[in-house]
Amino acid sequence: MESPAVVPVNPPQPAPASNKIYVLDTNVLLHDPMALSAFAEHKVVIPMTVLEELDHIKDRRDKAVSREARIAIQLIDKMVGSAGPHEIQQGVDIPGSTLSGPKGQLAIYADQLIKDEHSEVPFLDGTPDQANDNRIINVALRLQSESPDAFICLVTKDINMRIKAKGSGLRQVEDYRHDRVLDDIDLLATGTDHTEGDFWSRIDDVDTLRDGDVTLHRIPRSALPDAYTNEFVIDEQTFIAFVHHVDDEYVYLAVDSRDNLMNRRFWGLAPRNLEQAMAMKLLDDDDIDMTVLTGPAGSGKTLLALAYGLHAILEQKKYSKLIVARSTPPIAEDIGFLPGTEEEKMAPWLAAFDDNLEILHGGDECSNGSIDYVKERANIQFKSLNFMRGRSFNNAYIIIDEAQGLTQFQLKSIISRVGADSKIVVLGNLAQIDNKYISPLTSGLTYLVEKTKDYPHSGIMFIAGIVRSRLAAFAEENL
Template identity: 55%
Template sequence: MDDEKIIYILDTNILLHEPFAFLSFQEHDVVVPMTVLEELDSIKDRHKDVSRDARIAIRALEDTLVDATPEQVLAGVNLPQSGDNAPRGTLAIFNDFGLEQTAGSLSQNENDNRIINTAVHIQNTQKPRKVVLVTKDINMRLKAKGAGLAHVEDYRTDQLIDDIKFLTKGYHQFEGDFWESIKECDSETEGRTTTHYVSKSSVPISYINEYLIDDTEHFAGKVTGYDDERVSILDLGRERLMSKNAWGIHPKNIYQGMAMDALLDPTIDLVVLTGPAGCGKTLLALASALEQVVERGLYDKVIVTRSTPEIAESIGFLPGTEEEKMAPWLAAITDSLEVLHKQDENMNGSLNYIMDKANIQFKSVNFMRGRSIQNAFVILDECQNLTASQLKTIITRCGEGTKIVCSGNLAQIDSNYLSALTSGLTYIVERFKDFPGSTTINLNGVVRSRLASFAEENL
């Protein structure tokens, strides 16, 4: 065997996250412990989203190993070539049930421990080759290190950035006055809109619909197009952004102003709102939804959906209809509704009237697959806990005339298998950053209260 080829041992959650993950390791060798196949087998019959991924992974493994003898499966079967004359690795199944308990090894009673023991055994028997356990389970990575495994990694092939600080914010802030850095500019005015054409070298890396602001209280613009030489910037003006209004709500800072501009723009189909707790993501989305459904009649209804670890499991034991079952998890939306109507004489009456008038529907993520949502304003809250494939499932439901708002806080991920770098929210921010029909805004600044602001910064 070639000492330069790495041996990657895959945990079950890798194949659930990406069923064809074993094909992503190019010329290196991949080992799937028998315990992983057992776990896939137990998951494939559950009535959950992951059962589909388990079945796809099992079929993909079977297609690769279908013509191999038992001896070949244990030794390693060549993986499909990625290109002409490209080196290719092998896929092997390792019978970890045959491993004996040795001094210092973890108890064989738990599946995670058997997979870790497999990795340590292969590391000891295949020296000097590098052996890497690949798992999305953070605790399992810690246990593996403690058990003596030298290399443990997360699955990074679908990771689009190396550090969360590089995540696109959706705007660029210039130091000082924007116009001082511009040497040449052509401007066109049509009605109330003015577009500036400036040299591409005078504006840093920019994307379609990226906002440009500076430290003065005057300039605000949005990139509407670019080529190799020039960038076109729509002049928005700070005052105009700060005077935006949706359902009686006005922006409290320039970041909310940019977000509200995107939320109220009918040409934008996807708005991604990121930022800390208390920065106004849910309130702005809901106010913009009510404004455009009730006042402007641009959409027929508001659909609110979100995912939490509990929802991903079941909502079956709560009484009532789907809307009533969802109510505990959608309290953030009803809280925001109360804020919007706290001045009303009869707040409960107002809430019921508005929920009926705006046709607000609470839906579970579990029931979104297979639907086609037409002419609706969709709010997907807390989507930092969703994987890229779950977000794809929801976004691909959106038909003609539908606008979707994805909001989340990457500091509040509850999933065992997601980090800020691998969250679906990070994934869509990066994938859609140069799509003409989408905008991302990082709502930088807590406006909930000075208590919330201090907690966000110091806890």
């Protein structure tokens, strides 16, 4: 009996010279499951090894990364649809990759068939510890050898993998940049616009009008072209104003004073610098549903957010509970092995809030009793971010701490949980990112600041002054 004929598997052929071919690493799809649509009219090649890694990752206990692996798999399945094996290997159209003109293509490369048969191609070996990375690099090397004049690029967020690929002779290796919100982190909105000299000396045209009980000064948009609602405008003299709203032609300013801002009090806490005072104004504004506070460690972000929460719940009766959550990268694997309830398991990561409660009540005659009483009266709940998805928080004051370690997708899914009559405060320090695949330019916190600065019901404030101690200020600046 003759054995059946073996049908050769044809790897995807290079695209025309005018287009480019991008070979994607697994971490790109985990970082941004929608990355397949980010390469315009060019071809995206997914090695079989990437599909195998996604298959292993989708069942991990780390819910965040496993969820993104499943989303990436579902998108790939949707794109290949009912296409046959040959079509999938050659490339199928990626819907939505371009608004007009030719669409991008997605191809699956059967990299398990690559053999070291071409001595001129420096394929990497299958060392067990590096086998998957090497197989993905080998796909790009094979495509480059078959079409030496074409643009073949490996896209990965793994720095060492980029070095290995370049060292192996791959001409084009890039980080995934589509998720970058800014070209330079120094361009990130801070919530304030500092002008040189006297502000009014720069203004030639101004009108004064009333909006309810607020006096507004209307100036041409050209005088403050980058102004956005809820931004503060400060000059080098004594002028300080709050951007009430903007339209296509004008900016409407509500003039304030430093004394008025510095006289605010939340739960006995007074601002120690102007930036803290401006942050307190944003927190206490009923028309602002979300406040984003950024700044270095020791600037008072957590203390301000907690003090206002207690003030709003216990004194103003605005909310019924205070929910505290923070980013904890190892939490998915570690939290299950700690004893107690979810709140007790979260305690090691949320000790900073206990420290701040001690600051607010350290002078009480019985500080421990006061802290326990406040926790109960304010209905303070400590939550893991992994268990917030799928829930809706109504009539709640929510604090998300250490948000700089969250991806854009993760932060969006958390903010979408905020229900009616609630306020959310997002805190983070972009200088303390501990996620190896996230940089200040790609952090979900950066994305949130830039995408919401023009939203009239959000406020942003960068608090630069370090008030924790003079030693903390020295460490932040010099160590």
